[in-house]
Amino acid sequence: MPAKGKHRRPKSQGFARTIVVAGVGGAALALPLLGATGAHAATPAAAHSVVKTAPAAAKTYAVKGGDTLSKIAAAQNVSGGWKKLYSDNRSAVGDNPSLIHPGLKLTIGQKAAAPVTQASAPKAATGAGYTLPVQSASIGTAYKTAGSMWSSGYHTGVDFVVPTGTPIKAIAAGTVVSAGLDGAYGNEVVIQHADGKYSQYAHMSSLSVSSGQAVTVGQQLGLSGATGNVTGPHLHFEIRTTPNYGSDVDPAAYLRAHGVSL
Numbered sequence: 001m002p003a004k005g006k007h008r009r010p011k012s013q014g015f016a017r018t019i020v021v022a023g024v025g026g027a028a029l030a031l032p033l034l035g036a037t038g039a040h041a042a043t044p045a046a047a048h049s050v051v052k053t054a055p056a057a058a059k060t061y062a063v064k065g066g067d068t069l070s071k072i073a074a075a076q077n078v079s080g081g082w083k084k085l086y087s088d089n090r091s092a093v094g095d096n097p098s099l100i101h102p103g104l105k106l107t108i109g110q111k112a113a114a115p116v117t118q119a120s121a122p123k124a125a126t127g128a129g130y131t132l133p134v135q136s137a138s139i140g141t142a143y144k145t146a147g148s149m150w151s152s153g154y155h156t157g158v159d160f161v162v163p164t165g166t167p168i169k170a171i172a173a174g175t176v177v178s179a180g181l182d183g184a185y186g187n188e189v190v191i192q193h194a195d196g197k198y199s200q201y202a203h204m205s206s207l208s209v210s211s212g213q214a215v216t217v218g219q220q221l222g223l224s225g226a227t228g229n230v231t232g233p234h235l236h237f238e239i240r241t242t243p244n245y246g247s248d249v250d251p252a253a254y255l256r257a258h259g260v261s262l
């Protein structure tokens with residue numbers, strides 16, 4: 001696309017006329033263009049996509065009585081002929097290239113872009129990508145608390161004190177690598193994340209995911225409980241460098257490093 005017109009405002013004449021072409025067809029192509037100059041003209045996302053992809057050099061032609069695509073293509077020196085003209089205006093013309101109506105506006109000289117696909121999601125939608133495994137809870141036993149009750153000599157995770165039946169959520173998107181009974185951990189879910197780290201959720205009363213399943217951030221994994229070796233209901237939560245016991249790192253520090261406050 002030529003640099004000229006790159007910063008043309010959405011309401012400029014050239015662009016507005018292009019809109020009309022797309023609007024006639026009413027197909028998928030037309031809707032985002034109309035949206036850009038319509039009700040959503042003020043939204044940053046719409047304005048952004050328009051600036052980037054507005055067909056700057058396109059000119060429009062209003063069909064007159066007696067016109068055909070081939071006649072217009074010849075008169076306007078469209079390289080590629082009527083077929084190019086038709087494909088560039090496919091949504092406006094419709095299924096039958098021999099049926100064009102007087103007043104129909106065609107884009108000539110440049111294929112009408114599809115700015116929709118270029119529009120980026122609002123920043124807020126991406127977020128930090130991390131969340132707490134339980135909505136609100138106090139921390140019972142902190143990470144690395146020493147004690148003979150743990151086989152490693154210290155607590156390998158952090159305990160969130162929640163009553164049985166509390167929804168447990170994936171702290172980030174990932175893939176479930178195991179979901180089921182695991183000895184002292186009771187019902188347990190382990191998820192692998194994009195950074196190579198694993199999160200573990202233990203003592204759950206029920207599981208709603210299975211091994212191999214992809215999960216999104218905040219997706220419910222099941223309900224908290226008191227299965228396995230526990231003295232009361234809570235969520236035992238670990239961050240590991242492998243799927244296995246003994247590769248734990250500080251879970252609270254990990255969550256904080258990803259913008260989660262606890």
Ligand SMILES: [Zn+2]
Nearest residue numbers: 157158159236
């Ligand atoms: Zn624990």
